Amino acid sequence: MANSNPARPESSGLQVSPHFLRKREMVNQSARYVLMAAAAVSVLVTIGIVYVLLSEALVFFEEVSVWEFVSGTSWTPMFSVPTFGIWPLLSGTIVVSGIALAVSIPFGLVLSVYLSEYAPDNVRETVKPILELLEGVPTVVYGYFALLLVTPMLQLFLPGLPGFNMLAPGLVMGIMILPYTTSLSEDAMRAVPNSMREGAYALGYSRFHTATRVVIPAAMSGITAAFILAMSRAVGETMVVAIAAGQMPNFTFNPMEGAATITTFIVQVSLGDVSHGSIAYLSIFAAGMVLFLLTLVFNLIGFFLRKRYRQAY
Amino acid sequence: MNTLSENVLSGIDYASISRKNRSRDIIFASLGIFVLFIAITTLVALFLDLAMRGAPRLADPDFYTSFPSRRPLDAGILSAWVGTIMVMVVTAVVAVPLGVAAGLYLEEYAKKNWFTDVIEINVSNLAGVPSIVYGLLALGLFVQTFGMGETVLVAGLVLALLILPIIIVSTREAIRSIPSELREAAYGLGANQWQTMSMYIIPAAKPGIITGAIVGLSRAIGETAPIITIGALSFIAFLPQSPITGDFPFISFEWLNSGFTVMPIQMFGWVSRPQADFQITAAAAGVVLIIMTLAMNALAIYIRYRARKS
Amino acid sequence: MSANEMATNRIGQPARMRAQSERPSETREHWYLEPEGTLRARVSNLKFWYGDGTQAIDDVSMPLVDKQVTALIGPSGCGKSTFLRCFNRMHDLYQGVKYSGSIKLLPEDENLIDLDPNIVRMRVGMVFQKPNPFPKSIYENVIAGLKIRGISKRGVLDEIVETSLRQAALWDEVKDRLDQPALSMSGGQQQRLCIARALAVQPEILLLDEPTSALDPIATAKIEDLINQLSGKVTVLIVTHNMQQAARISNYTSYMYLGKLIEYNETDSLFTRPMCQRTEDYITGRFG
Numbered sequence: 001m002a003n004s005n006p007a008r009p010e011s012s013g014l015q016v017s018p019h020f021l022r023k024r025e026m027v028n029q030s031a032r033y034v035l036m037a038a039a040a041v042s043v044l045v046t047i048g049i050v051y052v053l054l055s056e057a058l059v060f061f062e063e064v065s066v067w068e069f070v071s072g073t074s075w076t077p078m079f080s081v082p083t084f085g086i087w088p089l090l091s092g093t094i095v096v097s098g099i100a101l102a103v104s105i106p107f108g109l110v111l112s113v114y115l116s117e118y119a120p121d122n123v124r125e126t127v128k129p130i131l132e133l134l135e136g137v138p139t140v141v142y143g144y145f146a147l148l149l150v151t152p153m154l155q156l157f158l159p160g161l162p163g164f165n166m167l168a169p170g171l172v173m174g175i176m177i178l179p180y181t182t183s184l185s186e187d188a189m190r191a192v193p194n195s196m197r198e199g200a201y202a203l204g205y206s207r208f209h210t211a212t213r214v215v216i217p218a219a220m221s222g223i224t225a226a227f228i229l230a231m232s233r234a235v236g237e238t239m240v241v242a243i244a245a246g247q248m249p250n251f252t253f254n255p256m257e258g259a260a261t262i263t264t265f266i267v268q269v270s271l272g273d274v275s276h277g278s279i280a281y282l283s284i285f286a287a288g289m290v291l292f293l294l295t296l297v298f299n300l301i302g303f304f305l306r307k308r309y310r311q312a313y
Numbered sequence: 314m315n316t317l318s319e320n321v322l323s324g325i326d327y328a329s330i331s332r333k334n335r336s337r338d339i340i341f342a343s344l345g346i347f348v349l350f351i352a353i354t355t356l357v358a359l360f361l362d363l364a365m366r367g368a369p370r371l372a373d374p375d376f377y378t379s380f381p382s383r384r385p386l387d388a389g390i391l392s393a394w395v396g397t398i399m400v401m402v403v404t405a406v407v408a409v410p411l412g413v414a415a416g417l418y419l420e421e422y423a424k425k426n427w428f429t430d431v432i433e434i435n436v437s438n439l440a441g442v443p444s445i446v447y448g449l450l451a452l453g454l455f456v457q458t459f460g461m462g463e464t465v466l467v468a469g470l471v472l473a474l475l476i477l478p479i480i481i482v483s484t485r486e487a488i489r490s491i492p493s494e495l496r497e498a499a500y501g502l503g504a505n506q507w508q509t510m511s512m513y514i515i516p517a518a519k520p521g522i523i524t525g526a527i528v529g530l531s532r533a534i535g536e537t538a539p540i541i542t543i544g545a546l547s548f549i550a551f552l553p554q555s556p557i558t559g560d561f562p563f564i565s566f567e568w569l570n571s572g573f574t575v576m577p578i579q580m581f582g583w584v585s586r587p588q589a590d591f592q593i594t595a596a597a598a599g600v601v602l603i604i605m606t607l608a609m610n611a612l613a614i615y616i617r618y619r620a621r622k623s
Numbered sequence: 624m625s626a627n628e629m630a631t632n633r634i635g636q637p638a639r640m641r642a643q644s645e646r647p648s649e650t651r652e653h654w655y656l657e658p659e660g661t662l663r664a665r666v667s668n669l670k671f672w673y674g675d676g677t678q679a680i681d682d683v684s685m686p687l688v689d690k691q692v693t694a695l696i697g698p699s700g701c702g703k704s705t706f707l708r709c710f711n712r713m714h715d716l717y718q719g720v721k722y723s724g725s726i727k728l729l730p731e732d733e734n735l736i737d738l739d740p741n742i743v744r745m746r747v748g749m750v751f752q753k754p755n756p757f758p759k760s761i762y763e764n765v766i767a768g769l770k771i772r773g774i775s776k777r778g779v780l781d782e783i784v785e786t787s788l789r790q791a792a793l794w795d796e797v798k799d800r801l802d803q804p805a806l807s808m809s810g811g812q813q814q815r816l817c818i819a820r821a822l823a824v825q826p827e828i829l830l831l832d833e834p835t836s837a838l839d840p841i842a843t844a845k846i847e848d849l850i851n852q853l854s855g856k857v858t859v860l861i862v863t864h865n866m867q868q869a870a871r872i873s874n875y876t877s878y879m880y881l882g883k884l885i886e887y888n889e890t891d892s893l894f895t896r897p898m899c900q901r902t903e904d905y906i907t908g909r910f911g
């Protein structure tokens with residue numbers, strides 16, 4: 001067949017209707033915008049969070065001085081003469097998450113080294129789903145466990161331990177975030193190229209030496225990210241502490257006492273009958289703001305450290 | 314070579330170093346297994362403790378079909394499990410399409426520019442924002458500013474936003490694991506981007522996407538803090554209106570605006586009561602809750618396992 | 624090749640004379656030279672299976688001459704790396720692998736396959752295809768093997784670092800920046816560092832798996848020089864894809880094909896007067 005239009009050669013007969021092509025392109029373009037809009041929703045969520053926290057907290061700080069808030073050691077929003085020093089909530093948060101991390105970081109490190117460097121494939125394949133199940137247990141159940149099983153057990157050894165204390169929820173939270181810490185740091189270790197391991201073994205390194213002198217140093221940024229993200233998780237954890245540590249603000253660093261954390265204070269106010277716009281109502285947004293900022297810092301550090309190890313290899 | 318280092322290296326007793334290496338390895342492996350043992354023991358102890366305490370209530374059929382009550386041994390979880398299902402429907406309907414679309418966009422469409430970077434950092438941060446902060450968002454925005462009240466809809470929405478990052482991340486991972494040959498084959502046939510996505514990529518990524526959605530929803534089922542924050546009560550002695558009605562058009566969305574309670578809130582309400590009998594009821598509710606989440610997790614693990622095998 | 628011929632080859636006649644008198648033959652399947660020098664190891668009937676059941680080495684027997692460079696050549700996938708990695712039991716890191724036959728270390732007469740892999744790896748060094756320095760300083764990399772052998776005296780370490788880096792022809796380039804990260808070096812420098820790291824512990828045998836395939840020609844030339852210098856001092860077994868390279872740097876060469884050893888000979892003979900048709904096909908580029 002003679003070709004009259006060299007720029008657009010005839011096909012062998014299959015005709016695609018231009019109408020179809022136009023429609024196809026329209027669908028393609030709209031799909032693109034719909035998907036982009038969906039991705040933008042996640043940004044709106046953050047904007048919403050910042051807006052809500054900021055707008056309510058600003059009203060709060062019209063009535064309470066920022067200085068009192070950041071330096072005060074008494075937190076009594078429900079009293080007739082309320083005080084708003086954040087320290088009692090911070091001390092509780094620090095103690096509980098400190099205990100949780102003291103459990104979760106060493107255990108998580110050992111377990112992730114074990115899984116990535118020691119365990120045979122079949123053990124790893126069995127253990128990882130079990131850890132996922134552990135991670136799937138609702139936190140309210142862990143709270144029950146801390147209050148009604150772990151505290152009574154601890155009281156056998158520590159007779160003076162009150163029913164509400166920070167020790168039990170801290171320990172339970174440590175086990176609770178263990179799967180999270182472990183899987184993040186195991187990911188980091190498995191990202192270390194195998195050639196590095198083989199290089200170590202070829203020099204006569206044992207598994208232990210390979211893990212401690214080559215893999216862990218090489219995965220350090222990812223492992224640090226894991227611990228920082230675990231920290232973020234511990235600071236923001238609510239229900240275990242709300243159930244097992246009591247909800248009384250208490251400026252103390254003694255794990256044997258009960259105390260409130262930033263999160264449990266928000267729970268406590270939400271459970272009560274607090275009217276919209278009251279100073280107690282506003283104070284939960286100020287507390288939430290502190291919580292958001294703390295975790296934001298941790299999350300960002302974690303994000304960039306993880307990004308670094310992903311790019312490194 | 315110099316004699317000094319020659320001597321040093323020739324004097325080495327490989328057998329004894331290797332023995333030491335081996336014992337260190339054994340010690341460390343035992344340590345790993347010990348930690349694993351603690352984790353598994355916790356899981357088992359937790360479940361057995363709940364099951365044993367809750368057994369009397371779990372064995373009572375009325376437990377599943379009655380409303381909460383002031384008398385602990387009459388209290389049931391009817392409104393809680395119905396509420397949980399309704400809230401989960403809202404959460405799934407909102408979070409899954411949104412999360413899959415966002416994940417698809419980030420993985421396949423987004424160009425490397427500042428907007429993409431912002432979304433990426435943002436998603437990663439949202440995944441780590443404490444759930445109670447989402448609760449504050451819902452309280453300040455949905456409940457107070459929009460005046461929506463403490464309803465099924467608000468609870469479903471807040472949990473949807475909460476699990477959005479999980480679904481986005483798992484969608485991205487599922488798509489990333491598809492070999493690029495499939496993509497190239499589709500483009501090679503003349504398919505355009507959306508056709509490639511909808512006809513080839515999304516179907517191929519489906520097991521991973523479904524797994525992520527289930528894991529996200531199982532997390533949502535157990536979430537307590539944000540629901541408390543929006544002001545949900547644990548004592549709800551009625552059911553939301555049925556979505557299916559006897560009159561035309563036979564379907565109603567009234568239930569979205571209904572008050573509600575959910576399983577974890579119900580359990581929390583009972584744990585907080587001083588009477589010992591309520592702790593039995595709480596334990597029974599905990600068992601039901603664990604079984605719900607574990608079943609979902611097990612399903613997700615199974616889907617992933619089956620997808621990996623084929 | 625008939626059993627008869629094999630037997631005659633093994634009789635201690637001067638190999639070179641015999642090689643000159645024989646021509647490549649269509650019918651000869653294998654050819655094997657019994658070298659004259661002292662042996663460092665002898666491989667006998669080695670077979671190896673990966674965890675998935677793949678048999679990658681099929682009945683290979685060959686000697687490893689002491690303080691000489693032996694090259695392994697052959698088409699991709701013929702089992703060169705697999706064979707090399709039997710010598711330091713690298714395969715034992717992975718599950719389900721199986722060996723049969725022996726790799727006897729001489730004169731100790733110990734079968735390397737029966738020893739503790741960790742001990743084997745302390746005695747046999749290896750350099751990989753892609754340079755894999757640890758993400759630490761240059762100095763730390765060189766002493767990496769010494770530390771785990773319990774050698775930690777600063778003076779001794781300093782001295783070994785210098786000797787090894789000199790041996791690896793790297794000393795002059797890095798002597799002023801030993802505390803810099805190894806990953807800041809060029810690929811060729813990294814590879815020489817890896818060689819220095821392996822030499823620092825004075826291995827009885829040094830294994831090199833295509834050590835120059837990731838490098839540019841200049842870096843390659845440096846490493847070839849370095850291997851030439853090692854000849855006469857260290858027993859080296861090197862895998863290479865590059866036949867010119869094998870010809871330049873080795874004293875003996877093995878040609879492998881599909882997991883079998885086709886020809887083992889002095890390098891000069893193998894490249895100028897191959898004894899098997901298949902070897903000739905390969906080195907003349909008619910195949911492979």
Ligand SMILES: Nc1ncnc2c1ncn2[C@@H]1O[C@H](COP(=O)(O)OP(=O)(O)OP(=O)(O)O)[C@@H](O)[C@H]1O
Nearest residue numbers: 673674675677679698699700701702703704705706
């Ligand atoms: N981990 C493994 N599991 C199973 N089979 C393998 C494995 N590694 C290699 N093989 C197989 O063993 C055979 C030999 O592989 P080997 O890597 O030793 O070849 P090679 O000669 O080094 O090739 P190249 O020149 O490409 O490096 C090949 O058929 C390969 O497919």
Ligand SMILES: [Mg+2]
Nearest residue numbers: 703704705832
């Ligand atoms: Mg190879």
